[in-house]
Amino acid sequence: MNAIPPLLLAAGLALAAPVQAQLTGDAVAFSIERKRLPEALAQWSRVTGLQVISQAEVVRTLTANPVMGTHTPMEALRLLLANMPLTFSTIGENTVVIEPMERNASAPKTTLPLQRLAAAQTPAPSVRLEPARVEQPIQEEVIVTAQKRSERLQDVPVPVAAITATALVETNRVRLQDYYERLPGVNFTLGTRGEPSVAIRGITTGAATPTVGLTVDDVPYGTSTNLGGGYTVPDLDPSDLERIEVLRGPQGTLYGASSMGGLIKYVTKDPSTDALSGRLQMGAESIENGDGLGGSVRGSVNVPVTDELAIRASGFMQYRPGYVDNVQTGEQGVNERKSYGGRLAALWRPSQDLSIKFSGLMQDINTLGSQLVFVRPGLTDLQQSTLRGTGSYHTKNQAYGLTVATRFGDVDFTSVTGYTVNDVLAKTDYSSAFGALVAPFGVTGSPLIDDYTAGKFTQEIRLSAPIGDHFEWLLGGFYTDERTRWHQSILAADQSTGNVVGAPSLSNWLVTYSEYALFGDLTIKFSERFDVQIGGRATQNRQTFEQVTLSSPSNTTTVIPRKVSEDEPFTYLLTPRFRISPDLMVYARVASGYRAGGINASGAVVPTYKPDKTNNYELGVKGSAFQNTLTYDVSLYHILWEDLQLNLLNAQRLVYVGNASEAKSQGVELSIEAAPFEGFTVNAAATYNDAELSKSFPSTSTLWGASGDRLPYSSRFSGSLTAQQRFALTDNMMGFVGASLSHIGDRLSVFQGSSGGSPLPRQEFPAYTKYDLRAGVELDDSWTANLFVNNVTDKRGVVQGGIGFRFPFAFQYIEPRSIGLTLAKSF
Template sequence: MIRAFTLKTISMSLLTCSVATLTIADMPAYAAATADADNDGEIIVTAQKRVERLQDTPVPVTALSASALVERNQTRLQDYFAQVPGLSLNAQGDGTTVIILRGIATANFGNPTVAVSVDDVPYGSSTALAGGQLLQPDLDPADLQRIEVLRGPQGTLYGASSLGGLIKYVTTDPSTTELSGRVQGDFNATQDGGIGYGVRDSVNVPINEKFALRATGFSRRTAGYVDNVFTGKDDVNALDARGGRISLLWKPTETLSIKLGALHQYSHGHGASLVTTDVNKRLTLGDLNQSLLPGSGSFKSKSTLFTGNIDLDLDWADLKSVTGYGRNSYFSGSDYSRLYASFTPSSVLYNDMKTRKFTQEIRLSSPADQTLEWLVGGFYTHERSPVTQILDAVDGTTAATASNLLTAYFPTTYNEISVFGDVTYHVTQAFNVQVGARYSHNKQGYDEVDTGPLGEAAPGVPFVTSASSKDHAITFLVVPQYKFSRHAPTAILPENSRWFFTVWRAHASSHRQRRRS
């Protein structure tokens, strides 16, 4: 298996023309007020898996208004990540991106350190072999209520993938009271590049006082700006994305709410966002130019996510069930001629990744504003990720396949079951202490079959291997919290106590692992 996916990217700066946004139709009920705020204008978040004011959350959280992002034409994570303290991105140039929070990141083949969820449903693979740290959702904010970014370890509530933090997408609930809709378009131009555009629409239909349906869709082109001097094509790194979402809300009683959602998105990148150098002279080919093989850096990514959220008010507690099923696929081709020049003058590496993931979480929490607040829950996930890498020798002019050098097929499986909980004791109105813990047990399986001249164990004999592992760990959480006033941000004493106790306890806890191969 080849343990490298992309060529090294070279940073560059662009001058982008101002964006003009045209609202074609805007019904008043669509966004009469900021979706993130309650009637008092205070921002409401669910970072701790309970509804609370942003000021009261004992976690560093940044809440972004989705409607404000749309108005500023900031439709991708790459457009607005700079607004979040401590958040940075490492774009690989082929549709893959590593999310970094507080400087915590993974290597090319490290497991994710920043978790991503949609309506509390985890997104993507939990393992590095299926690109869990590289493949991120491309959610258009048209159907989002807000985006919450949690900084620092969130392992007790969100699992091992959230060592650095969590990006939480919260969609807009259908409304059972008013019919509303919106259509919006925008265009943009990049200096010495192409033309981009965006079209998005949404409609909310209240069927009756108990049922409501909401549907959204979007189509977007991000303009390219890199020219391929080898093929003569301009703006090869243009990106097209389109998708939509349908959600249904059913409130059979005052205490029961059921929300079902189906999300689908498709992205197509036409070429690599890379600037290359001349192989012999080691000189740049000019500003924003490349000399890669035809189609190099192109990729296709599809995401489908089904979610089911059930909320039941038991009076003495709130019961919540979160069910998710996701299907993700990614295919790309990259020019690897320089790395394998000793075998063939021109070569292309193809990556084909797929993930099928089922998750189920059930949690029970006490009502808010109690002297003693508590939350307990359980989580289960099952993942299957067949992955194929193909290295082909190709024609240097057309990139047509000449012969196969390596085909590596390595399906992986991942299963995890966890129980978690926390207790918050309000010593006074201003001071409280939160303690929590999570126990997790996971099992992973890995198989690999390599064929081709560079992969065979012997001429004509495939290389075959397999491995499996089991692991369990306990993570603890301790957070003292002091509120200077109702309207002031929360102070955590000390500031990094959550980080210290989570990481320290995770390393000091019971830990056992068994492997066989």
């Protein structure tokens, strides 16, 4: 046999170790972290006792994927090399040869030397590694980017829920309010204008300024302040989403402002150069008491342009019939919803060490009327009585992102540039609140029109690298520039017709917000089992506000000159992690978050207010058992919330925002995924959360809150259970049936004021349980038909309303029972 050429490297030859396994043999426990490919191959070889032969020039610049848990040697190698331009073949039962793919013409060929090595043996056919075809024995590993690096979900020392988009699309759960019950610790409500708002682990006082951050492909979404627009949930149609990651607990170090309660990450699908592919789906849906039939069309296509460039395009249109009737105007189904949008993405990967991705997203969502339901004499189920032309909520959202990832030696460099535009037009019936303002015009109706545009530019740069085998660091910088132009009109309208006859107040204001931040973390690996992550973020932000108001019929102009607010918050994290085994990990986490301060628009004791902060103390356990057929995630947490942003009262009894009081949130969360037998999967989640004030509100507050009072909208117990069975119908047809239930415990609405030294009552929202069913067939892995029934018992679960709302007799419910069918074709 001829000598092996110098270009061939025997990576991890197992030295003189005896062979311990065969490629197709029994499963072995692996704990291979993200590291240089030669080092990872050597570790794979040591664990299996098998030999790996590869070219030094091919593997020395690549980084291996992490492999954790129990796998056969072949499965582990496929995971290790996933997404790389490599193939591998076998020589006998104990040797693997790794080579570049044939399309990489610049790579040296190794056919002749390997044939000489093989001698009389015939190598097995090469296996081309395509990520979508990596096979897992039981359940597919879920990879998340919660810590701004790709990691196996079970290895991330952060409580994360990852929900895939496929099931959401097939059952028409396309809005966050349709599926939030499946996410541990997440509470959902709607604001006075119909805008969605989310809280995690009970961290909310019901204010509009967000306590949960939102990102789309790591680009922050929505404004950072209340005056700038507050919370804007993109409600992305999930047809082009890879997954949704929900991070629970403060995430201020890596994600900055507005993540004091947690973070929701929308991760879109990347273009792929592997093959031309696509999907087309059509659906129809009927809603209880709905005015007609709803429908949807969704499509996506992936086009490889070259071996280095791919483009992905997607689009959707959807119509949801209204189910609330307005008895004052005689209109049926006033809350109908029309939406459409699309996304275009291009990925260019000229080399293994450089990728550039650009994406553009647009969506238009128009809810034509309010979903408020009035509970009062003379009205029946799903009815309201509001001013004609009010209740609509129209949003136009755009998001653009440019991500550049490359490598300089051992250092990974990532640049994420984003620009988002949110246009909102909301028309709300405030006749009961503004009666005195509209009286001079001889009418009683008063619609409030909010029309604003918020533009946000962000830039983030990250550097990361290992230092030997014991250290790994990440360093980043972040900048954002936000600008909101808001037009608010208080109009006078005829109550019977909705015709506008005057404008008592017209206001225009401009809000700007800028932020500079430096952040980083360092992971110290004391051993392969034990490591500690420490990190911090130093931030400087600046906010301005100015307003002009024209009042009629007095024709007076009020000018509020520019006000400025500046803050310099600091956040931190400390996370020790210990791997008891490759399938069991325990961790502790100390982390903080903050919400930006702001400016008071009217006269106040203080012109500005400070950020409020959360400090989180947590213990967690993640693991798997029974050859990965059971995975579990348990976390026990205690959160301290300082300097709550509250409505306070000055000497002239004008409301302003100030900092006062303290609160705490503590509880336990449990998530389980299991596949106990072939074709059957079950997912369960449960949360016990005790979120309450730990210090009473000051006497100057317009709200009453005593130590021990529960925080708004937080249920003490919530949980969900989903099960599905897949089975073969014929050789090329599979069937499936599934069911799910979600339970939301009782809650209280926002804090109220007091009367005679005693607190006014808060609205109670009773607990409810919702059931969903689905069934369908798959033909030739390309056609899918899915029949679903959501909210089977037609439950009226209360989301918002009642005491403290603009109509104390109005409530917002979860969507009534809906029955639908979707048909999809993939190619």
